[in-house]
Amino acid sequence: MEYRVKPPGKTKHMLIIAMFTSMAMVTGFIESRFPLPFPGMRLGIANIFPLTALILYGPAEAISVAGLRLALSFFLSGNIVALSCSAGGIIVSLPLSIALYEYFADVLSVPAISVASAFAFNAGQLGAIALLLGSWGVLAYLPPLLLCAAATGYAIGSLASMLARKLSSGKQT
Amino acid sequence: MTGKKYDWLLYSILAASFALSCALVFATRPKDGGLTFEAVRGGTVIERRRAAELTDGVALDLSSGAMTNIVASDPTGIRMVLANCPGGDCLRARPMKNAGDMIVCIPHKLIMRIVSSSVGAIDVMSY
Numbered sequence: 001m002e003y004r005v006k007p008p009g010k011t012k013h014m015l016i017i018a019m020f021t022s023m024a025m026v027t028g029f030i031e032s033r034f035p036l037p038f039p040g041m042r043l044g045i046a047n048i049f050p051l052t053a054l055i056l057y058g059p060a061e062a063i064s065v066a067g068l069r070l071a072l073s074f075f076l077s078g079n080i081v082a083l084s085c086s087a088g089g090i091i092v093s094l095p096l097s098i099a100l101y102e103y104f105a106d107v108l109s110v111p112a113i114s115v116a117s118a119f120a121f122n123a124g125q126l127g128a129i130a131l132l133l134g135s136w137g138v139l140a141y142l143p144p145l146l147l148c149a150a151a152t153g154y155a156i157g158s159l160a161s162m163l164a165r166k167l168s169s170g171k172q173t
Numbered sequence: 174m175t176g177k178k179y180d181w182l183l184y185s186i187l188a189a190s191f192a193l194s195c196a197l198v199f200a201t202r203p204k205d206g207g208l209t210f211e212a213v214r215g216g217t218v219i220e221r222r223r224a225a226e227l228t229d230g231v232a233l234d235l236s237s238g239a240m241t242n243i244v245a246s247d248p249t250g251i252r253m254v255l256a257n258c259p260g261g262d263c264l265r266a267r268p269m270k271n272a273g274d275m276i277v278c279i280p281h282k283l284i285m286r287i288v289s290s291s292v293g294a295i296d297v298m299s300y
């Protein structure tokens with residue numbers, strides 16, 4: 001909890017959440033261009049923003065950013081497959097990051113928490129695809145996706161932790 | 174930014190779950206020998222034949238009702254050539270050539286893959 005700051009005024013707080021959400025949407029759009037084995041699947045780079053919101057403000061803000069991003073991206077793209085994938089990933093990964101960060105931040109570093117969350121995110125996405133297809137055959141892709149998750153999760157965790165440090169030191173509230 | 178006291182424990186748990194997923198994929202790999210083309214719709218196998226039978230120019234109609242899905246083979250591999258699913262993601266998927274390759278059409282609940290006795294964790298990683 002070393003970088004957690006008290007939320008500034010209500011308007012400013014809403015503005016910050018809106019900014020985090022829009023940055024997550026842009027990142028999500030960019031990463032939707034990366035080819036992954038399944039349509040609709042993401043690397044999860046956009047998760048950096050809910051994670052930073054969690055470090056700086058808390059679970060409510062992290063859920064707001066992730067939920068708003070999910071809903072707004074769906075309204076813009078109308079892509080139900082991508083929505084189901086991302087939702088499947090976030091439903092398992094966000095509660096895990098929140099639980100790990102809120103209860104174990106003293107003994108676990110942010111990159112480690114982020115790697116665990118990325119594992120859950122990819123497993124959740126693949127689970128959603130398996131449900132959509134009505135077949136567990138796609139789970140053969142779990143090992144390579146978990147390897148990807150280890151790399152992206154660590155990078156996201158390191159970036160979020162840096163971002164949180166910068167944002168918390170630059171603001172006196 | 175340094176690690177913390179119990180990072181190793183979390184990383185060990187994650188490494189163990191990765192190993193477990195590899196073991197599961199390896200243990201459940203099909204053992205039919207040679208390359209086999211397989212199409213599954215909604216969990217039911219609707220087409221299974223030796224991949225060698227799908228040579229250049231041969232098309233296979235996997236359509237069902239209003240859902241059109243036609244696959245064909247060319248020198249780059251087996252790919253979807255005609256589909257009326259929204260988005261048409263399957264039409265842009267990479268052609269399948271080796272064991273472990275897969276093309277899915279999510280709106281039509283269709284999975285096509287190439288399997289072999291050598292499909293294991295290591296082969297799947299080379300996609």
Ligand SMILES: [Zn+2]
Pocket residue numbers: 256258261262263264277278279280281
């Ligand atoms: Zn399709």
